Amino acid sequence: MKKNFKIYLLFGAVIAVLLSIQMTGIISLFKINPDLLMILCILHSINKGEQKGEIFGFGVGLFEDIFSGEVFGFNAFILTFICWFTSIYRKFIFVADIVAYLIYVAIATILKYILFVILSVIFKANWIMDWMLLLNMGGEIVYNILIGMLFFYISPILYKKEEFTF
Amino acid sequence: MQNLYFYRNKSFITLILLLSISVTLMFFNVKLNFLDLRAVLFFLTYPVQYTVTSIGEFFSDSVSGISKIRELEEELRLTKESLDKYKKTLLPYSQIQKENEEYKKILGIKSHIAYNTVYSRIVFRDPGLTGDYFIIDKGAFDGIKPDMPVVSYNDSGDIFLIGKTTEVNVSAAKVRLLTAADSHIGIELKFSGYVGVLRGNGSWNQNCVAEYIPVEADTFVGEEVITSGESDIFPPGLLIGKIVGIGKPTAEDFFKKLYVRPQFDFSRTKDVFIMEWKPNSDVGSLIERAGE
Numbered sequence: 001m002k003k004n005f006k007i008y009l010l011f012g013a014v015i016a017v018l019l020s021i022q023m024t025g026i027i028s029l030f031k032i033n034p035d036l037l038m039i040l041c042i043l044h045s046i047n048k049g050e051q052k053g054e055i056f057g058f059g060v061g062l063f064e065d066i067f068s069g070e071v072f073g074f075n076a077f078i079l080t081f082i083c084w085f086t087s088i089y090r091k092f093i094f095v096a097d098i099v100a101y102l103i104y105v106a107i108a109t110i111l112k113y114i115l116f117v118i119l120s121v122i123f124k125a126n127w128i129m130d131w132m133l134l135l136n137m138g139g140e141i142v143y144n145i146l147i148g149m150l151f152f153y154i155s156p157i158l159y160k161k162e163e164f165t166f
Numbered sequence: 167m168q169n170l171y172f173y174r175n176k177s178f179i180t181l182i183l184l185l186s187i188s189v190t191l192m193f194f195n196v197k198l199n200f201l202d203l204r205a206v207l208f209f210l211t212y213p214v215q216y217t218v219t220s221i222g223e224f225f226s227d228s229v230s231g232i233s234k235i236r237e238l239e240e241e242l243r244l245t246k247e248s249l250d251k252y253k254k255t256l257l258p259y260s261q262i263q264k265e266n267e268e269y270k271k272i273l274g275i276k277s278h279i280a281y282n283t284v285y286s287r288i289v290f291r292d293p294g295l296t297g298d299y300f301i302i303d304k305g306a307f308d309g310i311k312p313d314m315p316v317v318s319y320n321d322s323g324d325i326f327l328i329g330k331t332t333e334v335n336v337s338a339a340k341v342r343l344l345t346a347a348d349s350h351i352g353i354e355l356k357f358s359g360y361v362g363v364l365r366g367n368g369s370w371n372q373n374c375v376a377e378y379i380p381v382e383a384d385t386f387v388g389e390e391v392i393t394s395g396e397s398d399i400f401p402p403g404l405l406i407g408k409i410v411g412i413g414k415p416t417a418e419d420f421f422k423k424l425y426v427r428p429q430f431d432f433s434r435t436k437d438v439f440i441m442e443w444k445p446n447s448d449v450g451s452l453i454e455r456a457g458e
Contacts, residue, residue: 013214020215026222050177058184073191080188084181123192 010158014040015060023067032139034147037064038112041079042086042104043151047159050087057083071123078115082108098152105148106141113137272437275319281401283317283439284308289338291432295369298346299329302438305337315400315441316341318430326405326429327351327393331440341438344406344428345370353406353426354394358384361394362424364406370432373410376424381415383422391426401443405429 045053061076395402
């Protein structure tokens with residue numbers, strides 16, 4: 001119980017730091033901000049499995065919604081779906097761990113943008129699809145992959161008892 | 167059996183459940199105004215956010231500071247280059263300005279000389295104590311002939327005699343100074359009016375000696391000495407120098423010696439004027455036959 005509390009506290013601190021970095025935009029390059037929480041969610045769902053990943057994604061998404069001022073449930077929906085997708089389809093990609101992980105990051109980024117456009121149309125009645133959005137998506141894929149590599153190599157601190165099961 | 171189905175598909179059911187909750191929240195556009203959860207979370211995460219922002223700003227400021235230093239270094243380099251360029255431009259300008267002032271002064275001096283003159287610069291001088299000539303950069307090509315009087319000037323604009331031309335080449339000439347041992351010039355004491363002959367002592371830092379001045383001549387130290395005009399070389403009235411000493415004649419002497427310091431400064435004289443003065447040609451021939 002004491003050990004679990006420490007892990008929760010560690011996760012809480014990591015989420016708070018990542019959320020703060022993401023919200024303040026201090027590591028944005030050319031107005032492109034990496035989605036640190038999404039990368040963490042992918043890492044979590046790979047390491048912890050489908051159900052835990054989905055719940056984690058939903059929680060983090062809600063947390064992000066509270067901070068960002070979006071429609072409540074917007075990011076929760078996207079991150080829950082991405083976590084489910086990652087944990088479900090991880091068994092279909094047979095490459096090295098890091099490569100598979102980075103492929104998931106890239107696919108998840110594209111999925112996020114697709115869901116973002118669809119949900120914006122449905123719940124905000126706003127068609128936001130344009131070339132700038134595609135350009136932004138391309139930049140974010142590259143940036144997320146770079147940050148994802150960093151996360152991959154420091155992830156054993158958070159998931160040291162787990163083994164990667166690609 | 168039904169429980170087994172739910173167990174096997176629990177992740178999918180969880181997904182459906184969570185997505186349904188999300189869609190419901192979005193559909194009903196739920197606001198948590200009653201709790202103001204955002205303010206509470208902001209309060210909880212403020213220290214983290216503050217730390218992250220501070221660290222980020224520190225690195226951002228450091229990086230921008232480095233780039234700013236580079237920009238400033240580049241600006242400094244360009245400014246130095248511009249400064250060097252302007253200095254190089256200004257150096258010839260200041261030299262030209264100085265030369266211009268010198269030429270103006272020379273022109274002013276020239277206008278004060280009653281005769282036609284040729285301006286010349288001294289290009290060589292014998293630096294020894296017995297040096298008794300200058301070499302000037304004008305010669306026969308510029309109309310210079312032997313036995314032409316040469317004058318110069320000082321900072322206060324006084325014009326005075328320094329000697330005469332002796333040897334003349336195509337583009338240079340030699341000026342024999344009045345301090346040379348073999349120099350003899352007819353002089354006049356400006357105030358007392360007595361005339362005599364000035365002889366050089368052979369060294370430019372020694373005084374000349376005025377001879378053939380009668381014992382009864384009422385002279386004084388400081389009296390100016392000028393050319394007498396009793397010559398076919400030097401025109402009358404040219405300043406030579408001042409009396410600095412008067413010899414004491416014995417009872418048998420008819421003449422007394424006067425020591426005259428020439429006005430010109432051997433080491434400071436840089437420019438000279440060669441005077442085109444033509445005496446009456448008959449005077450020269452009569453002087454040559456004076457001893458017959």
